[in-house]
Amino acid sequence: MNSRDLVDLCFRNLLRRRTRTLLAVIGVVVGTCAIVVMMSIGFGLTDSYKEQIESYGNLHMITVMSNGDGAVMQKMKDAKGVINDKAINDMEKMKGVGAVTPVISENLVIGVGKKVAQTQVLGVRPEVLEKFNYKVLEGGRLLNSGDKYEILFGNQVPTWFQDPNSDQWSGEPLDVMSAKKMIVTGDDTYGQKKQNTGEKTDSDKVVYKQYDTRAIGVLENPDDDSAYCAYMNITALEDIAKELKKARKESTYSSGTKTYDEALVYVSDINDSAEISKQLRDQGYQTSSPSDWLESMKETAKMIQGILGGIGGISLLVAALGITNTMIMSIYERTKEIGVMKVIGANLRDIRKMFLLEAGLIGFIGGFVGLIFSFIVSLLMNTVLKDIISIALGSFGGGTGSAISRIPIWLAVAAVAFATGIGLMAGYYPAKRAMNLSALESLKNE
Template sequence: MNFRDLLSLCAKNLMRRKTRTLLAVIGVMVGTCAVVVMLSIGFGMTKSYEEQIQNYGDLHMIELYNYGSGMSYGSPQEQQGVISDKTLASIEKMDGVTAVTPVVTAYMTIGIGKYVTTDEIVGIKPDVLKKFNYGLQEGRYLNNADKDALVFGSYIPQWFYNPQSKNYDSKEQDVITDKIILTADYEYGQKPQSGQTDDNKIEYKQYKMKGVGLLEEQNDQPDYRVYMNISRLEEIIKETQKAEGTKNLVVPGQEKTYERAYVYVGDINDTERLCKELKDLGYQTSSPIDWLASLKETANMIQGILGGIGGISLFVAALSITNTMIMSIYERTREIGVMKVIGANLKDIRRLFLMEAGLIGFIGGVIGVLLSLLLSFLMNTVLRDIISIALSSFGAYGTTISIIPLWLVAAAVVFATAIGVFAGYSPAKRAMNLSALESLRNE
């Protein structure tokens, strides 16, 4: 018999026992729906975790630390995790790394007219800011020719206030066109205190700066920072330390090292791997991907539990298919005997019963997937608020509760069909081994 004949005969046989077939199909449908919906909730939780992490950090960014580097002795080759120009050049060559820069920071006062704000100034290599993919509201990024140029985080313009007003009145400033003063003097712009003398007052320099860019909102640390050329910031820090009578201890002949650096990864799928490789090299690393990995473990555990619950339903459905096919053999003993007497191939008999079982699994799988898509839609719309409250106990606060990717739809139908075929294998083998004479005599 060809495939079309087998399929036609399967359909007729299933329709002859509509109630039993329907119950078996319902069992597969419920099992498939349970597995798909449970897994979709797990995918939704994972997506929720990713959204939360992205709201609080850049998954492309790895921050390197080596706060003990300034007290380390010996050559950089003998030290582990040293951040120097040489080691950063090596890191930049690692597979997946897009940009690397040493980082120097200082808290300084920025003045525009009578308004001031004190913010974290971050010194970086000028050419890397563009590679970090921070969008621009206005202006441009830093370039290598910039010396006294600043790029502002999105929140900085709103933080300017008048220190001489009674209520410290605030006013948003135009950081691109206005004249800017940068100084380490935290009292810049304030009224002199009564009785205060200039005898012990430190004379901090005031640096004329130019705002060249304003970043788009990142929902992360860049919103609160001001970026400038690292070489220029180091000069300002040295001059500030000289004015204060302090300076960093530098060992003669020792290579210049940094306490921090940024490593930007082009593909977030490489971030976790690079974090591990950098840790193996002795660096202290920090990245939002660390939090995401922990949250994904939680999501995978919950997903496994939910998938297991659905799997039990599919197992019960498989038993239902097996029972249906065994009962079908008992009822069709004469039919099987006649098929053998007229010369039907034993493999055709086995294929017939396997196809019937597979068809039950296929139909149940398709209906189960369609029901899953409907339930997923309802969970993401009508029932979203109710389910969100339940999932919030696991730290999931995303707007999407259930996600059913296309591959899951296909896998569910294939798996349900395979379950049907597997459940029908033993009955099919039994039918194939029945004696033709015994079958006819029993009838």
């Protein structure tokens, strides 16, 4: 019996008992649809988590902090976790690292006319900001190596400007790009009216230097950490920091080797972020990265996906039992037909193939139709039912992304293949039983 005859015979046998075949197919449809939809929710949750974390920070970025006071640790021989120029160079050589900058920070006051804003200013190497994929609003630019005291504003900082002598604060962002005169200083009382109490405190005696500056740009992202600080050329901020310590008469230990508050490491591939963070921690540093949160959330999504997929798997198991029952009943009804096939010389393998193919076809058809229904359900979940499901999934910390359900191509292919495989496995026992039937006994049975 050639393959074409075998396939034709299988289709005729399935169509001969339409109701039973239809019920078996429906079982596979329900099982396949349940698994695909449940798993698609898991993928949607993962995407939602990633989108949520990306809004809080760059997933490619790792913040590296020293394991204690840098100056004190530098004094200790072979101290680990010190961020200095050598450490920065070593980080740049690490596999998978795209860019590194040392970071120093100062809390400064920026003044424009009568309005002032207190903010943390970070000193960074200007040339790496573009590699860090920072984007600025139209009309601005990133820092470059020629900048001195120029300031790159975080997205939210312009909203902090207010008159320190007024109780009213509009919350409206100041157009810092159009400011004709702007100063930056370490004097946190800048712009405030001096109250004459007759006595001068130690802070009143400190004379702070004021630096002329200007805004060169405002960062685009309003949600991540960069939105709540300002950036300056690290060499310029080092000069300001020295002047502040001098004005405040602060005594600091100097080991002769420059140390930094922290470092920012840009990882080229976010999949390498966890490994690079581990290597840095092994070297004695503390690290923080949004990708760490993502890994934790992915584990949560996998757990939810496993539970939902298991529920769908039970449905497919029930469908497999239905296929087995259908094929066994088919053997009882076609006992004489099997006997005739054996008498006229049909190959035992052909008989086995026929029953396996019938079971496989039930699985394939059910899987394919189930996949179509899965895409329909997924579409409804992402449109009509989106708000309702978002509220339900909110308890898991997700459901806020653009898509609640996502069916990858590989899942679609795997679902049909799995359903077909389930059909073949469910048909194995009935096929073997049909092959082992005695020809004489089969012909006697009506």
